[in-house]
Amino acid sequence: MTGLRVMVVDDSLITINKLTKMLTELGYEVVSQCRSGAVAVASYPKVKPDIVTMDITMPDMDGIEATKAIMASYPQANIIMVTSHGQEQMVLEAIDAGAQGYVLKPVKEVRLQEVIQKVLKNDSDDEE
Amino acid sequence: MTKPLDIGHVMVLIANRAKEILVDEAAIEVQRTEFVLEDVQLLTLRDYTSILSMGGPVNMMIAFSFDVSLLHYLMDCFMSGIDFPPEEKEVYLEETGSDLLNTIIGNCTALLGSKELVHFSPPVAFSGGKSLVKHRHARFYRTSLHTQFGDLVIICVGPKDMFDQYLNYLE
Numbered sequence: 001m002t003g004l005r006v007m008v009v010d011d012s013l014i015t016i017n018k019l020t021k022m023l024t025e026l027g028y029e030v031v032s033q034c035r036s037g038a039v040a041v042a043s044y045p046k047v048k049p050d051i052v053t054m055d056i057t058m059p060d061m062d063g064i065e066a067t068k069a070i071m072a073s074y075p076q077a078n079i080i081m082v083t084s085h086g087q088e089q090m091v092l093e094a095i096d097a098g099a100q101g102y103v104l105k106p107v108k109e110v111r112l113q114e115v116i117q118k119v120l121k122n123d124s125d126d127e128e
Numbered sequence: 129m130t131k132p133l134d135i136g137h138v139m140v141l142i143a144n145r146a147k148e149i150l151v152d153e154a155a156i157e158v159q160r161t162e163f164v165l166e167d168v169q170l171l172t173l174r175d176y177t178s179i180l181s182m183g184g185p186v187n188m189m190i191a192f193s194f195d196v197s198l199l200h201y202l203m204d205c206f207m208s209g210i211d212f213p214p215e216e217k218e219v220y221l222e223e224t225g226s227d228l229l230n231t232i233i234g235n236c237t238a239l240l241g242s243k244e245l246v247h248f249s250p251p252v253a254f255s256g257g258k259s260l261v262k263h264r265h266a267r268f269y270r271t272s273l274h275t276q277f278g279d280l281v282i283i284c285v286g287p288k289d290m291f292d293q294y295l296n297y298l299e
Contacts, residue, residue, distance in 0.1 A: 011250055013220065014227040017210045057230065059250050084234025089245045105231045106153055 004120075007032040007049040009040040009066065010082070011058040015105070019053060019082065022109045028116075037066030044070050044077070051116060054099065056083040056090065064097045071098030078119050082107060135269055135286050138186060139163065141239050142282055143271045145232050150275065154205040156198075160274040171260040171268050174281055175199070176253065178225040180233060183247040186240065188286035191260075192229040195278025199225055222253035260285065 006028045008019050013035075020030045032047045034040040038061040040054070052070070056063040063081060070077050080101035081094045091102050100122065101115040143161060150156040175196035181189050194202075203224040212220055229251050237246040260268070260283070269284040 012227045012230065013223040014206050017207065017212070021210055057234070057248060057250055084231040086235050086238030087240075087242075087246055088238070089243075090237070093245070105234065106149065 002027040003029070004050040005029050005031040005047070007034065007040065007043065007047055007052045009034045009037065009052060009058075009063065010055040011035050012055070015055070015082075015107075019107065019112075022107065022112060023053075026109065026113050026116075037061030037063055037069075040066050041069045044074065050078060051119070052077060052079045053082040053103075054079050056081060056085050056094070064093055067094065067097040067099050076123075078123055080115055080119055082112075135188060135267075135284055136163075136165075138188070138236070138240065139269050139271055139282070139284055141236050142190065142232060142284075143273065145235050145239070146228075146273060146280065146282065149228070149232055149235075150273070150280075154202055156201070156275050156277060158273045158275055162270075162272045162274075164270045164272075165267065171270065171283065173258050173260065173283075174279065175257070176221060176225050176255045177258070178222070178229045178251045178253045180229060180251045181249045182233065183249075185242045185244045186246055188284050190229070190233060191283040191285070192225055192232075193281040193283060194225050195280075196221075198275060198278035198280060201277040202228065218255070222255065226251035226253045 006023050008016055008030055010016050010019065016033050020033065023030050031049055032043050034043055036058050040052070041061065054063040054067055063083065067079050070079065079099045080103060081099045082103045082105065084105040086104055094102060100119045103112055103115050147158045150158060174193040176199050177191050177193040179189060179191040199221050203221055206224055206227065207220065233248050240246060267286055271282040273280045
């Protein structure tokens with residue numbers, strides 16, 4: 001167990017289940033599953049996860065808007081976009097919104113772990 | 129203003145990405161592929177259909193229509209090792225189709241070569257043998273991917289502003 005707590009945000013039940021399984025196998029604890037950006041923004045302050053995996057295309061509020069909203073109140077949040085949207089312009093939008101990592105669907109466990117570790121390393125470097 | 133992308137080119141990209149993902153994620157080989165510009169008034173859908181709209185340089189609706197046998201096999205692959213309540217099987221079947229559609233269309237945005245951002249909506253799923261009726265200005269493009277588990281029919285309807293998200297005509 002890494003002891004780290006993760007919030008998974010995705011409108012797809014399939015992806016939520018797959019990500020939860022992968023993250024659990026990697027030793028993370030999935031503490032919250034949200035099916036829209038709006039739910040994620042409302043849940044974040046209650047859950048205060050160490051990492052958020054955020055989809056982009058979702059009903060109610062998309063992942064870019066949700067990331068901006070979370071980062072505005074919690075600038076230390078660690079948000080990784082996990083999305084099928086592969087266009088370079090979208091990656092740049094996500095980074096502008098405050099995302100620290102980008103994982104393209106279909107998600108591979110190795111890639112997910114690599115990006116999480118990179119984000120956490122940058123986070124600890126910033127704290128030093 | 130960017131020039132709209134050619135619908136035929138988009139269909140080839142989507143079909144190719146679909147074939148790659150079927151192999152990578154479920155070890156399903158596509159045995160035969162058909163590309164058709166449909167000259168019909170009525171297009172019959174398969175057992176389960178997921179649909180989304182694309183915006184920006186690509187102005188169209190995309191539907192993935194599945195034979196139930198293929199969708200069952202895909203669901204079993206995607207949900208391998210994950211428990212879910214048996215009474216929710218229908219929901220998970222529809223979610224499987226929508227998840228695949230979302231993944232393939234999202235991946236294709238990177239392949240379109242557009243400088244303009246391509247947007248697409250969350251998918252909407254429905255089941256049952258419904259049909260699409262053609263409006264006089266609309267065009268149907270159909271690609272059928274035949275596999276040993278059943279067919280995936282990819283349908284492109286353009287232009288998308290003739291239909292709402294359930295493919296009803298907008299007056």
